[in-house]
Amino acid sequence: MAKEECKALLDALNRVTACYRHLVLSLGGSADSQNLRQELRQTRQKAHDLALANRSRLTAALRDRGLAKEDKAEFERLWVGFSTSLEILESDMRRALELGLEFPLNVPRRPLIQTGLAGATAGVAARALSAQNLKCEAERNVDQLDLMDLEREIRKVGEMMYEMEMKVSVPQWTVEAKQDPGAELHSTASAGASSGGLVSVQEAKGSCDGSRLLAAGVFSAVLILAVILAVCVVKLS
Structure with missing residues (x-):
């Protein structure tokens, strides 16, 4: 105690x-x-x-x-x-x-300006x-x-x-001492680096998923446009 x-x-x-x-x-x-x-x-x-x-x-x-x-x-x-x-x-x-x-x-x-006033005032x-x-x-x-x-x-x-x-x-x-000099700083830095690395991986994964979605959207739009053009050519011929 x-x-x-x-x-x-x-x-x-x-x-x-x-x-x-x-x-x-x-x-x-x-x-x-x-x-x-x-x-x-x-x-x-x-x-x-x-x-x-x-x-x-x-x-x-x-x-x-x-x-x-x-x-x-x-x-x-x-x-x-x-x-x-x-x-x-x-x-x-x-x-x-x-x-x-x-x-x-x-x-x-003290006042820096002398007004020169006299009397009651x-x-x-x-x-x-x-x-x-x-x-x-x-x-x-x-x-x-x-x-x-x-x-x-x-x-x-x-x-x-x-x-x-x-x-x-x-x-x-x-x-x-119970710990080596700077042990707390090293542990804090390691924790920060680990969390930073995890965030970076998650951000990279998120950006990858976004790129894939964008590519799929563009491919779908091109495919639909190609089908429409093919139908138009058939009707015209």
């Missing part, structure tokens, strides 16, 4: 990490918005919670001295996969921090601009706080990875 639970947690962490990377790629682009930043925070928090659950269960399993050899090898493979997923998450978090600093969402903008415009600046300033403070939280979470992930290495020593080069 512990092994299956760890597999399920690692699979969930991999999916959330992939989702987080997809969101990070949208930072600074046309799809960037407060909703995107909020979704990044939520996805990051979910990944952190899954990482904590993964770490506690894998650590407890690998520190069990009564663990069977086959089970230990499987947990070590899960540990390596978990470590790799954490490294990817940390790298994406650093990238999100860089892009967040480079592309702040809320920056007060200018006062109303100045107050409206001031209120807008205050709103942008408040939103910018929220963004800055989010980036500060992101920095703290990056440090937490780094500390988590360090504690993992201290508690459980599983060198990646000692862990044996």
